[in-house]
Amino acid sequence: MSENKEQPRKRGKKEKKRRSKVALGVIVAGVVVMVGAYTVKANTYRTRFFPHTVINGIDASEKTVDEVRQVMSKQIDDFESTIKSRGNNDEIIKGSDVGLAFVKDNSLEDLLNEQNSMAWIAEMNGKKDLKIQSSFTVDPDKFENTVSKLKALDESKFEKPVDAKISDFVQGSGYSIIPETEGNTIDIAKAKEYIKSQLITLNNEINLDYEDNDLYEKPAKMSDDPTLNAALKNLNKYISARISYDKLNVLNGDTIHNWLTANSDGSVSISDDGIASFVKKVSSAYNTVGKPKTLKTSYGPTVTITGGSYGWKVDTEKEKAAIRSLIEAGETAKREPEYSRKAASHGENDYGNSYVEVNLTAQHMILIKNGSKVLESDFVSGNVSKNWTTPPGAFPLTYRTRNATLKGEGYSTPVNYWMPFNGGIGFHDAPWRSAFGGQIYKTSGSHGCVNLPPAVAKQLYEYVDAGFPVLCYNLTEAAPAPAPAETSAASTGETTASNPTEETVEPISENVSPQGGKTAVEIEQ
Structure with a gap:
């Protein structure tokens, strides 16, 4: 009886081994099939572009190089590009106007060869927007004749750029920055080269005013220029000064602005002549040296005394320095002038009562x-x-x-x-x-x-x-x-x-x- 039991066990083990071998064989065969299918698909992308590939605006998905060329060639007949420029309406250039023609070269082959066909699964979803430079050409004479007529390149219509600058003084509000004006003066030679580069890539919208192109002449000074804003700050500070005297109208920005000059480094100069002219008025109002003086004499009659050196005399150099300092600080101050000679009184008679x-x-x-x-x-x-x-x-x-x-x-x-x-x-x-x-x-x-x-x-x-x-x-x-x-x-x-x-x-x-x-x-x- 023990021998009979042992026989079924041995047969069971053999059956399991046989089934495992069969399963392994199936797996191997499946892998081989899959590898083969992947390789077959990969080989397809040795001659065709990956899905979602765009070349110069043409959908090249799953297309061969010849198929892409055929599509590109057909585009020439109906191709036109819109030229956008600063200060002008859109202008149209047709392919036929510039002698646009297809050039057969290896550019497409080179793009195809750059594909890693074995990575086709990874490339199935991502969009690839590719460019080639040599698929099309223009006729030089037709191109020059057509492009030269563009309003965007008409020198008679050019407006030069104007730098940002500080405004004239405005009573009550002071100074401000007048923004720059860009103008529409373009580098014609560079613009033509740019237009040509876009036409031969079949770009149907060419924007000459695109910032990175750097085709237009730019203002030398912009509104955010640091030195311009420093000068503005100094100017408005200086005109905020208010200097008052008992015998004169208040000196403020209404007068001070005439003395100011903004410098290229952001500093502001104050005219020596302007300050001197004002100090001359101060002197005229306060100086009494040499001016006639009346005296009610002890004898009764009133006499007028002329000549002599008694009286008030403004120290012009010290007064000019003081005024300059107050303006530069933008201060408000009530002043008694600096004097080189003083008298007893500012009354009707400067000699007082002694x-x-x-x-x-x-x-x-x-x-x-x-x-x-x-x-x-x-x-x-x-x-x-x-x-x-x-x-x-x-x-x-x-x-x-x-x-x-x-x-x-x-x-x-x-x-x-x-x-x-x-x-x-x-x-x-x-x-x-x-x-x-x-x-x-x-x-x-x-x-x-x-x-x-x-x-x-x-x-x-x-x-x-x-x-x-x-x-x-x-x-x-x-x-x-x-x-x-x-x-x-x-x-x-x-x-x-x-x-x-x-x-x-x-x-x-x-x-x-x-x-x-x-x-x-x-x-x-």
């Missing part, structure tokens, strides 16, 4: 402090007979000093109090004189200075300082002194003389020019 009144006619000096008379005295001024007359005018006291020596040719005279106000002309004590006032000055006057009694000179010295106004004038009509009394050299208070004796001899006095101008005197302290 001054020395020098009546050359009456030969009398009156010191006014804060509107009140604090000192007065007769004096002796320049010798009229020798043309050394003391000049009238308004002057600032130049300085004051003690123990000066007045030197001139042939003399050296010490004085205790020296207070010049008009070059070498000034107040000083004259202890050598025995009398002051009256008519002494006409024949025995000084060389131009105002000689004072020593006690008066001392008091005047204590009241005044550099810059103090000195107002010298003549009265057209004789007027008596306010408080007539005799003044002698020995006086120590305020006295005047109604009938002073003239001094016949003036021993030694200061040296001034014959016209009463600045001396060449050496002052030793």
